[in-house]
Amino acid sequence: MSAAAASPPAIAARGDAATARRRPGTLTIWRWELRKLLSQKRTYLGLSIGMAFPLLFVVAQNLRQHHGHEGGNIFFAQITQSGLATPVLTLLFEGAFFLPLAVVLVAGDIVATEDGNGTLKTILTRSVDRGQVFAAKALAAFTYAAVAVFLSAIVATVAGVASWGFHHVTTFSGSVVPPGEALLLVFAANACYLVPIAAVVSIGVLLSTATRNGAAAVVGTLAITLVLALIPVIPGLEGAKPYLLTTEYNAWQGLLRTPTDWGPILHSLWVCALYAVPCELAAYLVFLRRDVAGG
Amino acid sequence: MPGAADAVSEDETQPVRARGLVKRYGEVTAVDHVDLNVRAGDVYGFLGPNGAGKTTTLRMALGLITPSEGSVELFGRDPLRCGARALEGVAGFVEAPRFYPYLGARKNLQLLAALDGGGARERIDEVLEIVELTPRAGHRVGGYSHGMKQRLGIAAALLRRPRLLILDEPGTGLDPGGMRDMRQLIRRLADEGITVLLSSHQLPEVQELCDRVAIVDSGRVVYEGALADLRRQGGAGYRLRTTDDALALRIAAEQPGIEHASPGEHGVGFQAEERAVGALSLSLARAGVGILSLTPELATLEDLFFRLTEGGSSDGAGDDPVAQSSARDAVGVG
Numbered sequence: 001m002s003a004a005a006a007s008p009p010a011i012a013a014r015g016d017a018a019t020a021r022r023r024p025g026t027l028t029i030w031r032w033e034l035r036k037l038l039s040q041k042r043t044y045l046g047l048s049i050g051m052a053f054p055l056l057f058v059v060a061q062n063l064r065q066h067h068g069h070e071g072g073n074i075f076f077a078q079i080t081q082s083g084l085a086t087p088v089l090t091l092l093f094e095g096a097f098f099l100p101l102a103v104v105l106v107a108g109d110i111v112a113t114e115d116g117n118g119t120l121k122t123i124l125t126r127s128v129d130r131g132q133v134f135a136a137k138a139l140a141a142f143t144y145a146a147v148a149v150f151l152s153a154i155v156a157t158v159a160g161v162a163s164w165g166f167h168h169v170t171t172f173s174g175s176v177v178p179p180g181e182a183l184l185l186v187f188a189a190n191a192c193y194l195v196p197i198a199a200v201v202s203i204g205v206l207l208s209t210a211t212r213n214g215a216a217a218v219v220g221t222l223a224i225t226l227v228l229a230l231i232p233v234i235p236g237l238e239g240a241k242p243y244l245l246t247t248e249y250n251a252w253q254g255l256l257r258t259p260t261d262w263g264p265i266l267h268s269l270w271v272c273a274l275y276a277v278p279c280e281l282a283a284y285l286v287f288l289r290r291d292v293a294g295g
Numbered sequence: 296m297p298g299a300a301d302a303v304s305e306d307e308t309q310p311v312r313a314r315g316l317v318k319r320y321g322e323v324t325a326v327d328h329v330d331l332n333v334r335a336g337d338v339y340g341f342l343g344p345n346g347a348g349k350t351t352t353l354r355m356a357l358g359l360i361t362p363s364e365g366s367v368e369l370f371g372r373d374p375l376r377c378g379a380r381a382l383e384g385v386a387g388f389v390e391a392p393r394f395y396p397y398l399g400a401r402k403n404l405q406l407l408a409a410l411d412g413g414g415a416r417e418r419i420d421e422v423l424e425i426v427e428l429t430p431r432a433g434h435r436v437g438g439y440s441h442g443m444k445q446r447l448g449i450a451a452a453l454l455r456r457p458r459l460l461i462l463d464e465p466g467t468g469l470d471p472g473g474m475r476d477m478r479q480l481i482r483r484l485a486d487e488g489i490t491v492l493l494s495s496h497q498l499p500e501v502q503e504l505c506d507r508v509a510i511v512d513s514g515r516v517v518y519e520g521a522l523a524d525l526r527r528q529g530g531a532g533y534r535l536r537t538t539d540d541a542l543a544l545r546i547a548a549e550q551p552g553i554e555h556a557s558p559g560e561h562g563v564g565f566q567a568e569e570r571a572v573g574a575l576s577l578s579l580a581r582a583g584v585g586i587l588s589l590t591p592e593l594a595t596l597e598d599l600f601f602r603l604t605e606g607g608s609s610d611g612a613g614d615d616p617v618a619q620s621s622a623r624d625a626v627g628v629g
Contacts, residue, residue, distance in 0.1 A: 022412050022413060023379065023412055024409060024410055024411070024412040028409050028410075029409075029410065031409075032406050032409055032410070035406070036395060036398075036406075039395070039397045039398055040397060117393055117394075117395065117396060118390075118391075118393035119393050119394065119395055121354075121357075121359050121388075121389060121393065122388075122392065122393050122394065122407070122451070123406075123407070123410055124357075124358070124359060125357050125358075125359070125382060125385075125386070125387070125388070126379070126382070126407055126410035126411050126455070127379050127382065127383070127410060127411050127412050127413075127455075128379050128410050129378040129379045130378065131378075132379075289361065291354075291359070291360035291361060292354070292359040292360060293351075293354065293359070293360055
């Protein structure tokens, strides 16, 4: 170190009240959270999961000879008639597991990875409050989730349209929608799907904060969603179905009816809030009060 | 919260003030009623064996962990109540400094500068230069040696232009040259008016740099005060060789002001104030005992450290006279 260098610049603050610190805002921390995510491998792993499924789906359908009414879903019949059926079908399939997996890979790690690196103490001894750091982290996890969902939708739409063209589609209620409107509906459906995904992210963030272990948080969150998905199958528990987070994975389908069925969408808003808000609140309180003793 | 923070009176003269700090983990008391008084301009040594509770105390000072009891204030602001505002003008690290291993040094500093606000970003080149990491600034920190991370830790602290620098074992992992440079840097920072709280178990480092020290053992402060006073107290030992050591020992034992007179291989050892030593020499002369030599034995910091942390027994001061008097001082401070 050049401590002994001749007349080095002064390091100490010398009554520079004029340059008194302006405290950084939460959005600044959020931007750096995103930059950190961009530098980590698991971010790309999650995004790849979200993008690989639509590609596999399109390849498989291109290789298939016959297309019929499998599963009673009207969009299956339209696979080869309009590329815009593809993003609807991939959201239907991916939405149950792969997209929650993709988003929870990051949400479950967002606090725990700092515990693992010991960097929580590094950022908590700067000029930002704990609450700001938590808000930025939760916001970054939501941002990433939205990116993962829409990236998957974009890949599905582009691959579908490239294979089968940009044509009108028939919705669940049997009405024919022109391609432009259908594209908007695909966008809106993915936006609706972000509501239950936000709840999944919140569970992931809570487990990440509480367990301080990324793997435990990821597996834990997926286990919770799996249990929720199994509950309506258990005899006697069918009545719980409307209040399960996993049921809300399909609320977006209300958009693909004419007239639009807002019922399931509004229902999903408050049901998902019942999961998301307490989780975020608990995670916030844990983060605010916890001892940062590691690292 | 901001209202409460504003109501706290700031005290620029008292960079660190801890009162009755306690941290318990279940049955274990890691920090046991620690009082610290770091004054502006101090290079304050925080000494103690491994596991004595130094790092836990520093974590509480920085607001990273919540005390079980007691409080700590930085420039009059409690990190628990004031949050990041309490850390204004404060920088440093506890245990090894940690960074994002997948980012380069410069990128790490850019991130931290963004979390500091103000003009921290403009100082990145300067602080990298100070710790001589400029040529490696683009490399991922994951590949750094321990010593390089330690230097980066200093750089990250200096970004904040601190008035109080808290350093936890900054010399760990540095080679002798690196340690010398680190000492010179700390000395230079202190000369520029930065208050330094330096936790260490490297006694030569503390002896060279610090003017005031706190010595902790098993979570308790066994001494707090000026290093010079500690050495004076510990150094008030004498060794006496006479023509009749047995008689000299008897006289010494009866002499007021002479304590702990004991026979030894090289004469009689005792502890006393200077005035009592003068009186003893007269008593010896009157009794016809010739003095061959009477030498003061100055204790090194190392002697005192071991006397306080090992000889002092786990329940604090024990029977050791030095530890007893200094424990009284520690309680009496402030």
